[in-house]
Amino acid sequence: AQALSIFGDHSDVMATRQTGFAMLATGSVQEIMDLAAVAHLSAIKARVPFLHFFDGFRTSAEIQKIEEIDQEELVKLLDWKALQEFRDRALNPEHAVTRGTAQNPDIYFQTREAANRFYDAVPDIVENYMKEISRITGREYHPFTYYGHKEAEHIIVAMGSITDTTKEVVDYLMAKGEKVGLISVHLYRPFSHKYFFNVLPSTVKRIAVLDRTKEPGAAGEPLYLDVVDAFYTRKEKPLIVGGRYGLSSKDTTPAQVLAVFENLKMNEPKNHFTVGIVDDVTFLSLPVKEDISVVPKGTFEAKFYGIGSDGTVGANKNSIKIIGDTTDKYAQAYFAYDSKKSGGVTVSHLRFGDQPIRAPYLVNNPDFVACHVPAYLGKYDMLKGLKKGGTFLLNSMWDAEETKKRLPDDMKKYMAENNIRFFIINATKLAQEVGLGNRTNTIMQSAFFKVANVIPYEKALEEMKKAVKKTFGLKGEDIVRMNIAAIERGGEVEEVPVPAEWKSIQPSVTEENGDLPEFIRKVMIPMNRMKGDDLPVSAFLGREDGTFPAGTTAYEKRGIATHVPRWIPENCIQCNQCSFVCPHACIRPFLFDEKEKAGLPEGTQVLKATGKALDGLSYRIQVSVLDCTGCGNCVDNCPAKTKALELVPLEEEMDQVERWNYITKNVTYKDHLLPKEAAVKNSQFAQPLFEFSGACAGCGETPYIKLVTQLFGERMIVANATGCSSIYGGSAPSTPYTISQRGKGVAWANSLFEDNAEYGFGIALGTKKLRERIAQLMQQALQDGQLAEETKTAFTEWLQGKDN
Structure with a gap:
């Protein structure tokens, strides 16, 4: 594939089809609970290994209120004779055997076929155990289960979490007749025609088979081919079409499922279609209409925007458990992240209701939205889909009047037109007052319960305090006390009246990115504004192999730090230690000649550079405050007797943005004046070719990577192994490896964790071979004796030093 994806689809599991494992699919947390036992029980009885799979991330990371099966009930189902036979087949010196031989052509085929009877027995064994689970739970299970109209004409065949979404859409359409x-x-493997046709309505005329994988070059995706094959020998054959959906956890909404049913109504339904994207290149995608709401009436839906490592996700997991465990309400939660190690956007999606929640997709029409990060105002369309009369809670560092001034016009207009209730709380200040630093999560959790009225606020306070004592009890009384204080302060929310005149605001639409590279404008900016799902296939023409341009992190300017370093020139000893330890290359020393110094923005302070080699130059430490993560490494490591750096609120240093922009565009890096390999100070005058990565604040790895690029970056090829270094080093669209002022940079690629050594060795061999060929050509040219003296000298020097 063109890239790594840690998210969920069926690509991996489909690669196991030929292994001989029986494959059991489940589509919800409840189904996992119910059918996990079927996999274990059937494996023992059938003597066939089982692979029980469900949608990664979408189902595996879901929090859902379910009913548990009593273990005593499951024990009754166990075939003890088969279990004993299984144990007797274990390797044991008491009954020694040889297993795992190398077989030759004379017998391998026969012994392979001898296993057929075991696989033939699997469907009936699974069916029998599913009947037992159905008896215990009251929920009906079979190798294939049918849901819908008894005389259905159009059906979908699918597996995994999309089945619950489809059930809701089936109910929606049946209500319309x-x-x-x-x-x-x-039971996907063995694929039983018998049990498939047991549940297929005889009235079916058209079938859409949905696969959550892509097999380039195949006649169709796996499940589609299995269904087509099932009908091959039957006289009555409905029209069968196949489609792909949900790759890499692409959210699959009810509207997309509705589009599949709409396709079946067409005179000529599209086959091999895609749904959930806009394919404007091969035109395989189905048109998707506006979202439809199929969640049960009375379901409360909420979205929380946080930042990685701020505790928002943990607080919401706590909230969902409080509501699920202490009330009769059903509860569900999903958590969406980007790939930054910390400091990235997190969105928590919560649902509560009095009826079971079958909604394995993200919240699109919330009743409540909370923004825990003031810097997100204007960056993300957080109010999109917020219901009329809904609630918006903002962690605001300003009072009510100042907050209203800072709200984007489109947000003001939306709140006024949709009668949104608006609340603010200065959770950042309150967290500092109670001793929690920047950890605002507990305060915002308490504020949510205060304004959302999902359960009585006093009950929520009681349960939150219990959770704090359980979670932090071993960390000491002080930690418990601070968190309880934060819970109590969370009630200090303030409702801000929404002026009616905001309805008449006309938000300005300005094009402010015209001078940026095309990739930044058309791909990176939409992705970073959480609008990547809207990008069509054509946006990636020319990037089918996963190649992305270098140095794109320089355009992000996330502004996520609440406090950033301020340089105090009179205390600075020009050691460059602050730059050396900075994980994100956002604090750097610069040297200025007279012309460069003359162009500096007014009020920019510089020092006379120290050192004989730097005579006539000026010196300055410059911070890119919008790239800083606020870790404080630079302040902590400043060795000056009186610190030359101090952390101050970001707002106080916003004038540094203009200075950074001028310096990085107009001032050259002067690392040639000092041998950069000789001292830490010297190395930091070189341009870092690894900057503004998605690594955690205070990361201990990235300063070393940055230093290596300062020493060797213009000649580096990196073979990266999957891990932290691949995520902060190359998470689309953010690429921190960049290009120098001389136009050269780090060539970087990531293969797998498992083959990194071979991958890098291959690159090294290829490079060595090319250099050997260059050397041969140079030596041949020197022997021919027709080179100019200058060229001859250059060739000779290169050949003498090529292995240094």
Whole structure:
């Protein structure tokens, strides 16, 4: 594939089809609970290994209120004779055998076929255990289960979390009189025609088979081909089309499922379609209409915007457990992240209701939205889809009047037009007052319960305090006390009246990115504004192999730090230690000649550079405050007797943005004046070719990577192994490896964790071979004797020093 994806689809599990494992699919947390036992029980009885799979991230990371099966009930189902036989087959010196031989052509084929009877027995064994689980739980299970109209004409066949979404859409369409249905695949291997046709309505005329994988070059995706094959020998054959959806956890909404049913109604339904994206290149995508709401009435939906490592996700997990465990309400939670190690955007999606929640997709029409990070105002369309009369809670560092001034016009207009209730709380200040630093999560959690009225506030306070004592009890009384104080301060929310005149605001639409590179304008900026799902296939023409331009992190300017370093020139000893330890290359020393100094923005302070080699130059430490993560490494490591750096609120240093922009565009790096390999100070005058990565604040790895690029970056090729270094080093669209002022930079690529040594060795061999060929050509040219003296000298020097 063109890239790594840690998110969920069926690509990996489909690669196991030929292994001989029986494959059991589940589509919800409840189904996992119910059918996990079927996998274990069937494996023992059938003597066939089982692979029980469900959608990674979407289902595996979901928090859901479910009913547990009593273990005593499961024990009754165990085939003890089969279990004993299984144990007797274990390797044991008491009954020694040889297993795992090398077989030759004379017998391998026969012994392979001898296993057929075990696989033939699997569907019936699974069916019998599913009947037992159905008896215990009251929830019906079979190798294939049907849901929908008894005389359905159009059905979908699918497996995984999309089945619950499809059930909701089936109910929606049946209420409109349509004859539709769903076959959920549970036992995928062996694929039993018998049990498939047991549940297929005889009235079906058209079938759409949905696969959550892509197999380039195949006649169709796996499940589609299995269904087509099932009908091959039957006289009555419905029209069957296949489609792809949800790759890499692409959210699959009810509207997308509705589009699949709409496609089946067409005179000529599109086959091999995609849904959930806009394919304007090969035109395979289905048109998707506006979202439809199919969650049960009375379901409360909420979204929380946080920042990685601020505790928002943990607080919301706590909230969902409080509501799920202490009330009769059903509860569900999903958590969406980007790939930054910390400091990236997190969005928590919570639902509560009096009926079971079958909604394995993100919240699109919330009743409540909370923004825990004031810097997100104007960056993200956080109010999109917020219901009329809904609630918006903002962690605001300003009072009510100042907050209203700082709200974007489009946000003001939306709140006024949709009768949104608006609340603010200065959680950042309160967290500092109670001793929690920047950890605002507990305060914002308390504020949510105060304004959302999902459960009585006093009850929520009681449960939150219990959770704090359980979570932090071992960390000491002080930690518990601070968190309880934060919970109590969370009630200090203030409602801000929304002026009616905001309805008449006309938000300005200005194009402020015209001078930026095309990739930044058309791909990176939409992705960083959480609008990547809207990008069509054509946006990636020319990037099909996963190649992205270098140095894109320089355009992010996230502004996520609440406090940033301020340089105090009179205390500075010009050691460059602050630059050396900075994980994100956002504090740097610069040297200025007279012309460069003359162009500095007014009020910019400089020092006379120390050192004989730097005579006539000026010196300054410059901070890129919008790239800083506020870790404080630079302040902590400043060795000056009186610190030359101090952390101050970001707002107080915003004038440094203009200075950074001028210096990085107009001032040259002067690392040639000092041998950069001789001292730490010297090395920091070189341009770092690794900057503004998505690494955690205070990361201990990235300063070393940055230093290596300062020493060797213009000649580096990096073979990266998957891990932290690949995530902060190359998470689309953010690439921190950049290009020098001389136009050269780090060539970087990531293969796998497992083959990194071979991958890097291959690159090294290829480079060595090319250099050997260059050397041969140079030596041949020197022997021919037709080179100019200058060229001859250059060739000779290169050949003499090429292995240094």
